[in-house]
Each structure stands twice: as C-alpha cells, then as structure tokens.
Amino acid sequence: MHKIFLFCLLNILVLPGLVAQTLPIDQQATPETKNLYLNLQRLAKKGIMFGHQDALAYGMGWKYEEGRSDVKEVVGEYPAVVGWDLGHLELKRPVNLDSVPFDAMRKFAQQIYARGGINTFSWHPNNPVDPTKDTWFQQDSTIKRVFADPALMARYATWLDEVADFFKSLKGPKGEAIPVIFRPLHEHTGSWFWWGRGHSTVAEYTRFWRFTVDYLRNQKEVHNVLYAYSPDRFESREDYLERYPGDSYVDILGFDIYHRPNPNDSIDYFVANTKQMVQTLSEIGKEKNKLITLSETGLEQLPVADWWTNTLLPVVQDTDLSYVLVWRNGRPDHFYAPYPGQASAEDFKKFYQQPDVFFQKDVAAENIYKKPAKSKKGSKL
Template sequence: MIKIILLIGIIFSYLMSVGQSDSSKRKEVRETEKFYKNLQKISRKGTMFGQQDALAYGLNADGSRWIGEKNRCDVKSVTGDYPAVIGFDLGHLELDSTKNLDGVPFIDIQQLIIETNKRGGIVTISWHLNNPLNPAKSTWDKQDSTIKNLFSNKEAVELYNSWLDKFSSFLKSLKDKNGKIIPIIFRPFHEHTGSWFWWGANQCTTSEYIALWQYTVNYLKNDKGLNSLIFAYSTDVFESEQSYLERYPGDKYVDLLGFDYYQRNAPASNEDFVKNMNQMIDLVKRLAIEKNKLSAITEMGLEKITESNWWTNIVFPLIKNQGLCYILLWRNGRPDHYYTPFKGHKSEHDFIKFYQQPEILFLNDIKKLKR
C-alpha cells in the first residue's frame, strides 16, 4: 500500500510539473505572438530606427571613445531620444568569456537588454560564434565543409549543443519586472550569401546551410523550450528572388525577412547604392507580404557618415512608406569606424531633420504606439 501511495505521488508530481511546463510554454508563446503582432502594428505606422551597441559605447565630440556610461547613447545625445531598436552580439558567449567579441561584458548586455525592454524598446541579437569544429577559429576563419563535418562528428555536435545551451540560458535570464522572458529578434548565420563567415556560401552547400538553420531552431524551441525568439533571415547583397531564397530554410523557421547592405565610396556610389537598395527593398517587401512576414534592413550604414546630408538625401527617401519594420545602423566602435552622428559631427543637423520625420520611429514614438 505504501509503495502504491508513493507511486501515485510520483505520478501526480510528474503530471503537475508537465502541466506547469506546458502552461509556461503556452504563456511564453502567447507573449511572443503578442510581441510579433505589435511589430506588425508599428510597421504600418513607420520604420523603427535602430543601432548596434548604441548603449554600450560611443564617441565624444573630440572623437575619443566613451564606454559603459549609464543611460548614455550617441543618438540620444543628438536627438534627445533613444533608438527604437538596439542591437547586441553574443559572440564568445559560447567560449564562457565574460565579454563579447567587441569587449562588452555579458552582464552589461544582460542589464542593457532588460533596461531597453523596460523603456519600451526592441532588442535584436546577432551571434558571431566561433567554429564548433575548432573553437580556436573565429567566425571569420573560413573553413570549408564545417557544417557537413559538424553533423558527421558526434563530439562536434555535442559541443555545438552545449553552445546552444549557453545561448538558451542567457536568453532565459532576460526577464521583465513580471518575470516574463523578454522577446528578442534573433538573426543567426547572417550574410550567408557572402563567404566571409564559416557558414558562408563558399563554405557549405545550400542543403547544409538549411540543415544547420533548421537544426538550431528545432533545438532551441523543442529541446530547450525557448519560445521567445523572432527568427530573422538576413542575407548580404542579392540580385534576384532566386538568389535571395536559395538558402531560405522555410516559412516554419523564419519570422522576418531582411538583408545587410552598406554604402561605400560616397558620393560616387550614391546612384548605384540607391538603385540597388530600392530593388532589394522592393523584392523583400513583396516576399514578406506574400509570406505574411516582417521585413527589415538588418544592417546598413555609411562608415564615418562622410556625406553631411546622407540621412535626408539618401536614407529617408529609400525607406519612406516602405512598410519596413526597422533599419539597424552599425556601431560607433572607434574614431575610424562609426555609423551614427555624435555631438559635433558634420551630419548632426541633418540627422535631427531625419529624426523629425513622422515616418521614422524612435523610442518615444513606439512607446506612444504601444498604448
């Protein structure tokens, strides 16, 4: 009789834990769906402005760097408002480093994401992870057949799984004041149509890339129960629908369609940049409508913003009334490597004009839309 009672107790406890787990999963899925619908609502009103590492570091008026100053942001110093979208990278999380590949402590990234969410902002994450076949090799160490060899190597798969475990644990630590996991736009294996990463076009076949993407999504969702992610498919430059979708992992595995494209050698490149950008925006926008997905320019910029009127002359006409969810400018990393103006920069006044356009949404704009 005692054994039967104990057995019943064990079964009851198990069923309760499963019920609680399923209930938590459903709640998390509902929160992510709510987050996604809110992004769709915002996209109908305008395009959110975003920047990578906007809260982690930046540049002073004399061009020197500032790092880790609370509530500071170059965009805010110019406009008085924060970007609506903030980007972060989790590269080196897989190596148990205390800092990411750009030297930002992970504990700071965690806090900045929580603060951004509390302010009403949106967070997107990239992950320049090292090579799971050889962790000493970085994202940029091109190693042919990595993905093919990964899935034929049990130890390598186990190592990759352990990296996904760390990634999942970090994402699950991002909670709001009510204890809910913060939804994040996650952009894995980006710029895959280029060949500068180990997952790039010359380093793997189409089927291998798709297999890696699908495996990663399934592991995070099914094995780790992580349901707080919006998955962003993000190519580099492309010329056609065929080239854009060549390595597309399927509608089931993607929530947002985007691409990365930088302008170089302005103003000589202005005409070509605008032409190419318009073609790519039109194609991605059409595909997003057909597939009922969000669309975005997931990375863009002109290094050092060498054109003082770049914001109103180039950027605004490109994205006006396009229905894009957001654009993400790259980081203000060094005096020779920055993508948004800081106080005293020659494009500062033009950026303020850009900021004042009603179709361009910063933090205060989307906070109003969420009400």
C-alpha cells in the same frame, strides 16, 4: 515633432492591416512575444523604426556610462531598436567579441524592454571545428563536418545551450521573459563567415538553420525569440530564397547592405540598388506574410553630411520595412551613427523629425508587448 493621428483615421489605417497578421513560428511563444510580433506588423504599416548596434554600451569617447547613447545625445531620444551580439558567449567568456560584458548586455536589454524598446541579437560564433578560430575562419565544409562528427555536433549543441541560457535569463520586472529578435547565421550569401555560401551547400545550410531553431525552441524550450533570416546583398528573388529554410523556421525577412562609396557604388547607385532589394523583399514578405527589415546598414564614418535624408531615407521611407539598424560606434575610424558635432548630426535631426521614422518614445507609447491597441497621444504613430 510628434504627430498625433485622430482616432477615426487610425482605425482606417490600422484595422485593415490586422486581417493579414500572423503569429510567431513558435506555437508556444510567450504572450509578450506574440504581442510584439503582432504590434511589429501593425507599426510597419505606418512607418519604420530606427535602430543602432550597441547603442547603450559605448559611443564616441565614452563606455558604460549610465543613460548615455550617441543617438540620444544628438536628438534627445534613444533608438527604438538596439542590436547586440552574442559572439564568444559560446566560449563562456565574460565579454563578447566587441568586449561588451554579457552581464552589462543583459542589464541594457532589460532597460530597453522597460522603456518599451526592442532588442535584437546577432551571433558571430567561433568555428565549431576549431574553437580557437574566429567566425571569419574560412574553413570549407564546417557545417558538413559538424553533422558528420558527433563530437562536433555535441560541441555546437553546448554552444546553443549558452545562447538558450542567456535568452532565458532576460527577465522583465514581473519575471516574464523579454522577447528578442535573433538573427543567426546571417550574411550567408557572402563567404566571409564559416557558414557562408562558399563553405556550405544549400542543403547543409538549411539543415543547420533548422537544427539551430529546433534545438532552441524544442529541446531548450526557449519561447521568447523571433527568428530573423538576413542574407547580405542579393541579386534576385531566387538569390534571396536560395538558402531559405522554410516558412515554419523564419519570423522576419531581412538583409544586410552597407554603403561603401567607390567608383562603382555612388549614392545614386546605392539608393537605386537597395530600393530594388527592398521592393523584392516586400514582394516576398507579402507572399509569405512575414515582416521585413533592413537588418544592418550604414556608411562608415559618415563623411556625407546629408546621408540620412539623401541616402537612407529614400531607401526606407514609404516601404513595408519594420526597422532599419545601423552598425556600432566602435572607434573614431569605425562608427555608423552621429554623435554631437559629427558632420551628419544636423541632417540626422531632420531624419529624426520625419513623422514616419520612429524612435524609442514613439514605440513605447504603443505598448508593443501588450495586445495591439489604438495609438496614444504623444507618439508619431
């Protein structure tokens, strides 16, 4: 059901929040990128957007069929946010590490933008010391070696050239650059990626992050990107900020956490633990005047029928989170969003009906790429 707020009530709820709004870290950000950032701050005060990785590319039992989405086939609407991954773009391959063609990804991103939704990109690059090794190749001191060897640094720079070219190729109907959220070097509090905590020092990681942003923003003049910092689960404020590269290098504060049921991670424990992380992140976000997000989460195969309303909703509702994104529907043993007939599909409909959980039509009604304005009829907002 779509909830319509009265104009006067909207003014009361929204206008005070505009006072603390900030612009993107890129002072040359495109008008659409600035508007998106301002509108994300505005909308976060009223609810949370739902996102799904690779939502338009494939689902359970289908691939690359125009207009399809497992989420849409359950609730009749697309996710507000769709995630993509750039892994293997650096190798100039035609498809990413999950076999999504980059040309198709570009087309899907343009469709999402045209419908008023949001695109976010992660990147699982191969190891720059040995490009034949994947992102999970846990060679110690990769970042240290890159900075120490001009040839390796040049290689990484050419990889960033590919990222820059791809982001610049994302054009709207009037030729404008499509704004995106970019989430590089993520889950660094773990050690499963070559840039992780166990393979680099704090100084090396923060220097590498700053180089990445500076190169894209200043050298390549990419100005349609919001940068998201997203460690994996964390223990404290200090743990979260240990490798934080600085306020001038981050637009959005996020974190990734998956619900992996085991004797030490019951539903009650997961909810309580994740809510504590959200609270800590909210405090940091307010201090730094940054958007916050739950950048990756989910329960693989969704065996819990009421997971959406009994686990995820208590974590994200009544918070400052801008959006929550669940991972991809890759195969029968690896999916995170419901599809028709799936055990949690009916509960997902209840999740969808929450007035403060937003999908693509709700966000589209807000014209998020234009200057912030009043909410429109036909939206939950």
